[in-house]
Amino acid sequence: MAFSCRQCGSCCMYLGDYIVIERQTGPFTFDCESVSTGTPFTAEVDEDKQTIFGDFSFPERNPAACRFLRPEGNLLRCTIHRDSPAQCKFYRCVVMRVSDVRGLLLGTVRGTLDLHSDDPGLRAVWEEVVRRRPKDDGKAEPWIAVFLQERGYRVD
Template identity: 35%
Template sequence: MPFECFRCGECCHHLGHVHSILESYGNYRFLIYNQYTGEEIPVEVDPDKREIFEDKSIFSTLPDACPFFRYQPGSKLAYCTVHQTRPEICQDYRCWRLLILNHNGRRVGRIRYIRTLSSDDPHLTRVWERCIENDAEPDDAVWETGMIRILTRNGFTVLK
């Protein structure tokens, strides 16, 4: 099933905890830092979004939002103002509920909201198939807690 973004912006409401601006080069160009991966990523505000980027009022209601997240004025449509140069983690995003990192801190999988794994990592896939995939726990919170415990015991880090 192809991913369809509804532009609600929920994914970016707390990304200020992940992405921070290290340096402003001027001319709407920035160097950002990913707190999880340690990556430094150059980004540039899209020319057609520079006007809404200048409006910083979003941070009065969403202080933890990504520094490049904005709503279209007069609408509830969300925008990434650096969409054309956004970091890889943002490009890959598909509304996951949990992000799984290996022992090196590299992203190796995602758990989607329908309790499915998206991963190419053979170790993670084996753990999923052996210990998690057929868990019929009806309570999502209980299922998630158990799944995190299993993945952590197997050397993974799970981020919410």
């Protein structure tokens, strides 16, 4: 269940108000603030992403997106991967994919340990998860996986 970011960029598309550039200090260096935590940070565009960063057509077309997000092929990439704030580095959009025995995807569990699913059966089981899960998120995550597997779900 190790999380692997697919670099789809969708979690960064509306963070333009949260990851703010205060001033540019060099060709590729910036003083920034992570607004949600009130944390200042300095960022330098990763060396291998300076070319894509230099194309400003994407932020112009997507004013709500984080200023450091850029397309590259089919990906949307963070151009300050090395210097991005901790909450970006540790963010996991999906920690479990829950399927039936045939492998049909029924729902996903987000990094916040919330279920996203339209399946009534899984939603009913999830109500039990919410009632019984350990309070500590670190303990809850493996507990939830085992709980669902014991009820016949596949968890990836």
